[in-house]
Amino acid sequence: MSLEEREGGRRVKLQLSKGGHVMKSIGAFIFTIVVTAAMISSCNEDTTNDPGGSTPDASLFAHVTQTDPFTSYTLFPNADSVTSGTLNGSTAHQPLIRVSMNDTAFSVLQAGVLPPGTRFPNGSVVFKEIITGGQTSLYAVMMKDIASEFAGNGWLWAEYYPDGRVAISVEGNGSACVACHSLEQGLQNDFVRTFERQN
Numbered sequence: 001m002s003l004e005e006r007e008g009g010r011r012v013k014l015q016l017s018k019g020g021h022v023m024k025s026i027g028a029f030i031f032t033i034v035v036t037a038a039m040i041s042s043c044n045e046d047t048t049n050d051p052g053g054s055t056p057d058a059s060l061f062a063h064v065t066q067t068d069p070f071t072s073y074t075l076f077p078n079a080d081s082v083t084s085g086t087l088n089g090s091t092a093h094q095p096l097i098r099v100s101m102n103d104t105a106f107s108v109l110q111a112g113v114l115p116p117g118t119r120f121p122n123g124s125v126v127f128k129e130i131i132t133g134g135q136t137s138l139y140a141v142m143m144k145d146i147a148s149e150f151a152g153n154g155w156l157w158a159e160y161y162p163d164g165r166v167a168i169s170v171e172g173n174g175s176a177c178v179a180c181h182s183l184e185q186g187l188q189n190d191f192v193r194t195f196e197r198q199n
C-alpha cells in the first residue's frame, strides 16, 4: 500500500487516506508496543544476565557480592572480628563493624601490616559490614581501581544496602569518605584505617 501511495501520487493517496491513516495509526501503535516491550526486556536482561551490572554502582555491587564475593574474604588480620570502633572517625559507621579483605588485598600484607611505601594493588577490596541488631545492615566498600573515572585517591568508594540499593554512590569519587580516611595513619596505610586498631 505504501508503494501505491508513493507511486500513485496524490489521488490514490487521497482515496486511501482514511483507511491508510487508521492502518498507520494501528501500525504505529503496535510498533510502539513492540519497541517498548523490547526495551523493557533488554533492561531486565542487563540486570539479571549481566553480572557486570548496567551502572557503575550495580557493577561494583555485583563484583563484591558475586564475582569476588565478600563472604569469601579474609578477616582483617590482628583486629577484633566484630567491634564497635574507637578510632578517630569510627563514628562514621555504627554500632558494630566487621572488616575483611579479598585475596588481592591480603597478598601485599606482611605479618598483617602494609609494608612502608607499599600500596594496595588494583583489584584490592576492603569491605566493612555495618551490623545493626545482630544483622548486617550496610556494606561500605573500597575497591582499588586507579584508572577509573570514579576513583578517589585510587579507590572506588561506595555504600550499599544488602539488597543492592545504593546508600552512597561510587560516582561521588569518595567525596564523603577520603577526608576522614586521610586522618591519623590513613595516609601511610593507603587510606585504610583499620590498621590503627590492630592488636
Ligand code: HEC
Pocket (backbone or CB within 6 Å): 085, 086, 087, 088, 089, 090, 091, 092, 093, 097, 099, 126, 127, 128, 140, 141, 142, 157, 158, 159, 168, 174, 176, 177, 178, 180, 181, 191, 192, 193, 194, 195
Ligand atoms: C568520619 C570518618 C569516616 C568517614 C567519613 C568514612 N569512614 Fe570509612 N572508616 C573510618 C574508620 C575510622 C575506619 C576504621 C574502622 C572503624 O573504626 O570504623 C573506616 C573503615 C572503613 C572501611 C574498611 C577499610 C578501612 O579503611 O579500614 C571501609 C571499606 C570504609 N571505611 C568505607 C568508607 C566509605 C565508602 C566512606 C564514604 C561513603 C567512608 N568509609 C567514610 C572512618 C570514616
